[in-house]
Amino acid sequence: MxxxxxxxxxxxxxxxxxPPEETQKASERVRDTIAERHEELQQLKSFISDNTNLVNLVRTLPNELNHQIMVPFGKAAFFPGQLIHTNEFMVLLGDGYYAERTSKQTVEILKRRGNILESQVESLKADIQDLKTEASFFENEAGRKDLVxxxxxxxxxxxxxxxxxxxxxxxxxxxxxxxxxxxxxxxxxxxxxxxxxxxxxxxxxxxxxxxxxxxxxxxxxxxxxxxxxxxxxxxxxxxxxxxxxxxxxxxxxxxxxxxxxxxxxxxxxxxxxxxxxxxxxxxxxxxxxxxxxxxxxxxxxxxxxxxxxxxxxxxxxxxxxxxxxxxxxxxxxxxxxxxxx
Amino acid sequence: MSSSSTLRELQRDLENKANDLSKLQKDVAKNHQLRKKCTIQLGENELVLKELELLKEDANVYKLIGPILVKQDLAEARANVRKRIEYISAELKRLDAILQDLEDEQRSKQETVLKLQQRVQSLQAGKGKAQ
Structure with missing residues (x-):
């Protein structure tokens, strides 16, 4: 050497x-990481869709004074009930802190959270892009015999x-x-x-x-x-x-x-x-x-x-x-x- | 004869060093995980603080303690979260320092292992030639 x-x-x-095995291993590892990142991305996307659903729900709830709903009772049972105080939300801010908020304020909080999620998605995408270039190196360059x-x-x-x-x-x-x-x-x-x-x-x-x-x-x-x-x-x-x-x-x-x-x-x-x-x-x-x-x-x-x-x-x-x-x-x-x- | 014994010794040495190295690597991985957890907590707390700052003074804030929500003073809640962020940052710094040390150690160990490997290999090669 x-x-x-x-x-x-x-x-x-x-x-x-x-040795070629090493390259193979390396490219495998990179590919694994990419798959991992994709999973994370998927998760983030599901969070985002959850969030938007929640925003829609919170927005529409105060449209009525009360809602007829089925209240879950234990794991298996439901009973009919009413949602009242439709403009009062107890929002979990994280780390055990809750705040009483109106529908509008809640939507604002949720939107801020959505923005954070979006930025995370962006960074993750950039990350994936980087990894892809790396992977293509291993696939295209590393195995080649004519490079010194x-x-x-x-x-x-x-x-x-x-x-x-x-x-x-x-x-x-x-x-x-x-x-x-x-x-x-x-x-x-x-x-x-x-x-x-x-x-x-x-x-x-x-x-x-x-x-x-x-x-x-x-x-x-x-x-x-x-x-x-x-x-x-x-x-x-x-x-x-x-x-x-x-x-x-x-x-x-x-x-x-x-x-x-x-x-x-x-x-x-x-x-x-x-x-x-x-x-x-x-x-x-x-x-x-x-x-x-x-x-x-x-x-x-x-x-x-x-x-x-x-x-x-x-x-x-x-x-x-x-x-x-x-x-x-x-x-x-x-x-x-x-x-x- | 002596060469074979030294070779065996070297190999034993190499094994020991390799074991140490793998232990170190485990430590490093554990620390990485801890650090990740801390970072996540820090992010969450910063989020909370941001939201708390956005609340009006008359807003009702509760803290979930066990199964119950305990009403908290907003100012107090903010102070608590700030303190927590401070604490987590300090913890993070500490972990970083530890991690740095561990990684340095790991690197030096790696080098020694590599050197040992080379020596063993060259010895073996010499032996093979002799035979």
């Missing part, structure tokens, strides 16, 4: 894989330079670990990582841009999408074809049990673009195509992507620091852990 880059040990690119999760130490920014100098040999390795990391995750974390990573890479990207203009053009879109949470789907679509094929490959890659197919492309890729150090972090280079897209993303430091990342950047930085705690274990250890999972 963790990878200490050989360079100085100060730089670690940490990536973690959230990038976890890094906060300090990396300073040490980044070293890494970029460090060069390609590590790149292969890093990219392979990256492959493991892709996929599921906390939405917040994932995006935070991606964004912060992008931001960190900006300097380098400018460099890289020079080298790889052609690729940039192709992949500009990708960056934009990844930057924008809502549009991540589209990104996936673009790589989706590869992704489906790649599934098995990824697994191999993650375990790193010598999968020639997956590893070869990686190497080639890395060798192709030595200057672009970002690919390690960014790219789950599994197939050539995949690698291609991924690697180019970072380099696509087109102004568009740039600005996008800036917007989110600060937020990411905040969330980032807690990542390091996940692990800085040496590579072999991380592999074991992966296997175990």
């Amino acid at each position: 963790a990878e200490g880059l050989k360079k100085k040990g100060t730089v670690k690119s940490l990536s973690s894989l959230f 999760e990038i976890v890094e130490d906060y300090e990396e920014e300073s040490s980044l330079q070293e890494v970029s100098k460090a060069g390609d040999s590590k790149a292969d390795f890093a990219s392979s670990t990256e492959a493991e990391s892709k996929g599921t995750g906390n939405e917040g974390d994932e995006y935070a990582r991606i964004f912060s990573r992008i931001a960190e890479l900006e300097k380098e990207e400018e460099e890289a841009e020079k080298d790889e203009d052609d690729e940039d053009e192709e992949n500009e879109d990708d960056i934009d999408h990844s930057v924008n949470q809502d549009s991540v789907d589209q990104e996936s679509i673009s790589c989706g074809v590869d992704g489906s094929k790649l599934l098995p490959v990824y697994q191999d890659g993650s375990s790193q049990d010598g999968t020639p197919a997956s590893s070869k492309p990686r190497f080639t890729e890395s060798s192709i673009k030595p200057p672009v150090r970002k690919e390690n972090v960014r790219a789950p280079a599994v197939t050539k195509e995949e690698v291609f897209v991924r690697t180019s993303e970072p380099s696509t430091n087109s102004s568009k992507a740039f600005t996008g990342s800036i917007v989110e950047h600060t937020r990411n930085l905040e969330t980032n620091p807690r990542e390091p705690s996940v692990a800085h274990s040496s590579k072999p250890v991380s592999r074991f852990r992966m296997n175990r999972k």
Whole structure:
């Protein structure tokens, strides 16, 4: 899960894989909460209708001097009776307090209560909306194999330079670990990582841009999408074809049990673009195509992507620091852990 | 030999820590519930106070005590409700503090458990390799 880059040990690119069961669990939990909220909403709505019924009743009662009614007596019996004093109500204000009120005053109290209920309904609806977006994340994004999760130490920014100098040999390795990391995750974390990573890479990207203009053009879109949470789907679509094929490959890659197919492309890729150090972090280079897209993303430091990342950047930085705690274990250890999972 | 014993020890340690953690989590959940109750009560009392403030001075106010309605002075009722709100707010604050502490503790425990887990796993991995 963790990878200490050989360079100085100060730089670690940490990536973690959230197993599909976890995502499933998470989405289930979110869905459960949504169901719960819906129940609450239903309850509130029934309260509201009760309230309006009561308002109507209270309003009409004083229309007559008295009403002929059946008075409940015990559980099962009724006897005929009369309602008198039809304009006097004993209203429960809550917590055991009652007040004597006229019909009109009672209606006012009831209306105030109705307003409170309405506001509760509104907040509940907003809540449900939020949860739905969360659920859609788990369903659409978290399970996808073509998204990378990038976890890094906060300090990396300073040490980044070293890494970029460090060069390609590590790149292969890093990219392979990256492959493991892709996929599921906390939405917040994932995006935070991606964004912060992008931001960190900006300097380098400018460099890289020079080298790889052609690729940039192709992949500009990708960056934009990844930057924008809502549009991540589209990104996936673009790589989706590869992704489906790649599934098995990824697994191999993650375990790193010598999968020639997956590893070869990686190497080639890395060798192709030595200057672009970002690919390690960014790219789950599994197939050539995949690698291609991924690697180019970072380099696509087109102004568009740039600005996008800036917007989110600060937020990411905040969330980032807690990542390091996940692990800085040496590579072999991380592999074991992966296997175990 | 020694490695296996340390491994066992670690596992036992991990188990203990995990138990502590789950206990803490239960505590936290309980406190959350209490807090929720308090919040609800606070809301209700604020509602009552609002309504009481809206009443005219000559209105008759009763308090339900057991099975009977006891007539109360309006001013007195207001004072009572206000005091109650104060009390509940204080209670809420207290609960918040407790909850904060508990959650901090929980977080640190979680970390230790995680670390232990990693150690156990790495040990196991090392053993597996050796064999």
